[in-house]
Amino acid sequence: TQLLEQSPQFLSIQEGENLTVYCNSSSVFSSLQWYRQEPGEGPVLLVTVVTGGEVKKLKRLTFQFGDARKDSSLHITAAQPGDTGLYLCAGAFSGGYQKVTFGTGTKLQVIP
């Protein structure tokens, strides 16, 4: 069973602070996605990374895919209350049928 571990599990920060969320596995991903989920709603896709070492930016969010494609990070600059939510990474593993496995999630609270 492929596992995706995220850290930290919970994060409570003040508005304006920076933060980084990590997603790690012992397996190699063929692609990795980051989602944000708000209470009572479905996850919403933020980004997909496919190439080792790839960096993508989405406004104040920076996503990085590890060189070996086993890990990823999400960095938020100057966090705002609207960033509050559950952040999920999800990896697609190669070999036979590609199935997506979701990480354990990071619950972020940004306090005004």
Next chain:
Amino acid sequence: DSGVTQTPKHLITATGQRVTLRCSPRSGDLSVYWYQQSLDQGLQFLIQYYNGEERAKGNILERFSAQQFPDLHSELNLSSLELGDSALYFCASGTVNGYTFGSGTRLTVV
């Protein structure tokens, strides 16, 4: 609106009962994925259908079954319900490079 439609939004039922959750994928998507999300277990993959055929199975209980119809909508049937089946059930459509999720069905078993 994500384009993936799930009904009903909320469902309250008693133990031992059977319920059916419905999902319509985004226009043009042939795959439907079902996930269960409970407080202590995150998003657990249940089953995938592609163009009417079962493609992959995850941690789906024998009491649960699903199907995808010719119009591509899918139904997830949960029977002999137990208290522990209370959870959010999501369906998604898309590819392994990005899913679009519905807003979910919150099932409460009492």
